[in-house]
Amino acid sequence: MFWGQHTSPPAVCDAGRVIFSNASGSIACFDHDGTPLWQKDFLTVARTLPFLSGGRFVFTRQIYPPEPTGEFSHQHADAPREMWTQLQALDVRTGAIEWTTTCGVNMGCAIIPQTLQDGREVALVGRGGGHGPPEKPDGISLIDLRNGDALWSLPLEGFMATMSFRVREDEVPVFHAGEHLAVNALMGQILRRTSILDKIPVRRWKDGQRVSVIETIPLKSTRMITQTSNLLIGPWHYFRSYTRPYLGRVKVETGAVEYLELPLQLGRSLEREDLLLWFQEPAGKAAPGLEKQTLVPNAVKNSRGFTVMGDPRSTGSGWGHIASPTPVVSGPNLYVPVMNGTVYVIDWNASKLDETAIGAINDLGPAGQAYTRASLSFANGHVFAHTIRELICIGK
Numbered sequence: 001m002f003w004g005q006h007t008s009p010p011a012v013c014d015a016g017r018v019i020f021s022n023a024s025g026s027i028a029c030f031d032h033d034g035t036p037l038w039q040k041d042f043l044t045v046a047r048t049l050p051f052l053s054g055g056r057f058v059f060t061r062q063i064y065p066p067e068p069t070g071e072f073s074h075q076h077a078d079a080p081r082e083m084w085t086q087l088q089a090l091d092v093r094t095g096a097i098e099w100t101t102t103c104g105v106n107m108g109c110a111i112i113p114q115t116l117q118d119g120r121e122v123a124l125v126g127r128g129g130g131h132g133p134p135e136k137p138d139g140i141s142l143i144d145l146r147n148g149d150a151l152w153s154l155p156l157e158g159f160m161a162t163m164s165f166r167v168r169e170d171e172v173p174v175f176h177a178g179e180h181l182a183v184n185a186l187m188g189q190i191l192r193r194t195s196i197l198d199k200i201p202v203r204r205w206k207d208g209q210r211v212s213v214i215e216t217i218p219l220k221s222t223r224m225i226t227q228t229s230n231l232l233i234g235p236w237h238y239f240r241s242y243t244r245p246y247l248g249r250v251k252v253e254t255g256a257v258e259y260l261e262l263p264l265q266l267g268r269s270l271e272r273e274d275l276l277l278w279f280q281e282p283a284g285k286a287a288p289g290l291e292k293q294t295l296v297p298n299a300v301k302n303s304r305g306f307t308v309m310g311d312p313r314s315t316g317s318g319w320g321h322i323a324s325p326t327p328v329v330s331g332p333n334l335y336v337p338v339m340n341g342t343v344y345v346i347d348w349n350a351s352k353l354d355e356t357a358i359g360a361i362n363d364l365g366p367a368g369q370a371y372t373r374a375s376l377s378f379a380n381g382h383v384f385a386h387t388i389r390e391l392i393c394i395g396k
């Protein structure tokens with residue numbers, strides 16, 4: 001469950017077809033009446049976000065499966081190019097392969113189509129991450145969605161590709177180690193660098209109240225944002241800190257960085273007032289760190305009472321070394337769900353990232369019973385969510 005499960009990839013629809021992916025190894029296309037049209041036995045990654053482009057179904061294809069435990073070992077770290085994970089396109093009418101990239105793609109990338117200012121449809125892919133991915137060199141590439149060619153590649157040593165990539169005014173904002181980079185989307189050159197760690201204003205929670213501090217966060221890893229936690233909206237590039245329960249944002253044009261500390265978890269019941277769990281600095285090696293501090297550990301039990309867990313981090317807070325649900329925006333609100341089921345609603349265009357930007361903190365179920373790896377969806381004035389136990393529709 002930590003990595004995602006085999007039914008994680010969303011379906012893709014056009015005017016006459018719906019295409020389903022199953023990470024166990026098949027992609028199937030049906031018409032809207034449920035009649036099978038074609039099926040291909042291709043292995044996809046559990047985190048793939050398939051999309052349509054120019055009559056093609058584009059997805060992240062993988063050659064080798066995970067271990068029986070659901071984890072990926074380092075045994076493929078030196079695998080040849082024919083074993084690399086790639087972006088691939090199929091003809092939506094027949095399922096025939098139209099093209100396959102050759103630059104290599106990390107299995108943790110959240111890839112979605114983008115449009116350059118000259119009208120070309122492209123996608124950004126990344127390489128580099130934990131568990132010995134074979135694709136080299138670490139860095140990012142821009143893919144022409146007409147033919148799968150790499151228009152350029154930018155090497156970034158030690159890059160952690162487990163994030164989403166967007167193009168904004170022909171620039172690519174990207175996080176690398178302790179920096180936020182602005183990359184020219186036409187040439188692949190770094191235009192600007194901004195530290196997201198050094199002397200950053202933080203709105204902290206301390207001794208029961210909010211205080212403003214200037215903080216330098218130690219560079220402890222090549223990964224300094226929570227995996228898949230970034231989202232570009234307007235002039236802001238939002239993300240979650242890797243080592244602190246902080247929501248951060250970068251103003252793309254100026255490089256200004258802000259952090260807002262959020263509670264780790266909300267506990268709510270009819271018998272008492274809401275309980276917010278705030279992070280405590282560990283006192284000694286035996287004390288629980290960011291990942292393990294919870295009001296109630298996640299039970300990770302489905303609606304039938306079965307425990308569905310491949311990684312012990314699934315029981316933790318949903319902060320720290322995990323892969324998070326990607327934040328989403330609807331209207332003026334940024335919705336930030338975490339694995340324990342707590343959801344933070346933020347005014348994404350607030351002039352200051354402080355407590356006044358918090359619209360609400362809610363949950364998707366009782367603490368310990370609302371494990372989720374899913375982002376929220378919106379349609380017709382409703383919010384849709386799902387946890388390990390339930391499908392949820394929230395109305396006005």
